[in-house]
Amino acid sequence: MVAAQHEKNGKARILAAARALFNSRGFHQTAMAELATAAQVSVGQIYRLFKSKEDIIEALVHDDADEWCEKLAALQARLDSGELTVDQTFEQLMLQTIDEKDEALSFDIMAESFRNSEVADTIGAMCERFRIYIRYFACSANPDLSGEALDAAEDMLLACLFGLGHRSISRPSLSATIAGKRAAQMIVTALRGVR
CATH class of the missing domain: 1.10.10.60 (Homeodomain-like)
Incomplete structure (x- = not known):
């Protein structure tokens, strides 16, 4: 023991x-x-x-994915209970993304995934876990989303999350709070506009 x-x-x-x-x-x-x-x-x-530094990277990705999925599950529970509206849920999602730590490490891991298929597979599996929640949130904003439109919404949301998680490199002019709120408004408006 x-x-x-x-x-x-x-x-x-x-x-x-x-x-x-x-x-x-x-x-x-x-x-x-x-x-x-x-x-x-x-x-x-x-x-x-x-076994290697790559194994350490994979363990870090797994830990981060577990933490993110816990946050996403909590957001979904708050949405389902009525504690948060769809708009508030997306705002919280964007704020959690913007407040992401270890930005340089994240870039290094993504770069390594292009050189190392095991790291790429680990990141792919992490994204698959996120996609379940992202699809749920997208359908909460627009229950009519399905098929190709839902797949595109999922891809767009993942791209937004990755981008917002790395926004500091672009020297943003807005605070994280305002950027998160405005990004959420735009995303929800776009999702609701899809027919």
């Missing part, structure tokens, strides 16, 4: 250190020895828990 807890703690420290180092220095620029020092573990322990 103590060994399992020690392994769990080591894994958590490695992932936290990897997130910080990969975000500040980059995935390829971070050596395993640096990661071991930051996580206060040995390089050997890293390799006992992860």
Whole structure:
């Protein structure tokens, strides 16, 4: 039991250190020895828990996907209970996206997905999980959406979420709150206008 807890703690420290180092220095620029020092573990322990840096990236993506799906499920529950309107749900969704952390790490992971099919598959699986919620939200805005229109709405919403999650690089002039609110208004208006 103590060994399992020690392994769990080591894994958590490695992932936290990897997130910080990969975000500040980059995935390829971070050596395993640096990661071991930051996580206060040995390089050997890293390799006992992860086969490679790519495995660490995949674990970070899985953790982020789990966290995002929890947030999306909570938004859906609030929408279903009547606590939030459709407009408020989209506003919350946009704000959660804009407030996303680790923007540089996210870019590094996306770049790695073009070089590494396993990382690409992990990101694809993450997006599949998101698509379930996104389709639900799109249909909440326009119950008549189906077929190609619903598929296009899903793709457009994913693109908006990815874009808003990385908006700081464009030096935006609007605050996150205003950008989230306006983006939500535009998206809901567009969804409702599809016939």
